Amino acid sequence: MLRKKDIPGIKAVRELGESEESSVHDDESSNKHISTSAKTLDAVVVESIDTVLNQLLARKVTEAIYDYLERNHSLARDELAQNADKLFAVLDGLFGHQGRKVVSRCIAHRLFENLNLTFTAVAGFEFSDYVETARRLLAARLTEKRM
Numbered sequence: 001m002l003r004k005k006d007i008p009g010i011k012a013v014r015e016l017g018e019s020e021e022s023s024v025h026d027d028e029s030s031n032k033h034i035s036t037s038a039k040t041l042d043a044v045v046v047e048s049i050d051t052v053l054n055q056l057l058a059r060k061v062t063e064a065i066y067d068y069l070e071r072n073h074s075l076a077r078d079e080l081a082q083n084a085d086k087l088f089a090v091l092d093g094l095f096g097h098q099g100r101k102v103v104s105r106c107i108a109h110r111l112f113e114n115l116n117l118t119f120t121a122v123a124g125f126e127f128s129d130y131v132e133t134a135r136r137l138l139a140a141r142l143t144e145k146r147m
Helices: 010-018 043-059 061-071 081-114 127-146
Strands: none
Touching: 043 061, 043 081, 043 127, 061 081, 081 127
16 A cells, blocks of 8 residues: 555655645756657647656656556556546545645646646646646637638
């Protein structure tokens, strides 16, 4: 079982939650936009989740979370976009409600950045709301290009 004390990044995530920080701090090498024509939105969501968890928690911790999800919830990494609620339930157990909200907002911010969309944090929005907003904005962009 994955326990809070086993995760070295918990203190940092809690501190982020206490400071109400909603942006992801990028390093030069990870500031690349993903071509949406080459990937599905689900693939971009999974890549955004992976990037943010690695930045906040480190690769080994992220892998431990993925392993836990696969063993205990039969959820593979590539299925996270369609089952993000399970991921966030695990994160809620690790970081508490406020910590989960911070991680969720960071992932949503990264998703919008990867899709070259402007991110705005919205009170009361869950991760699924941000994904749906991104889906609508992308559809509107495609419609505009066709006209």
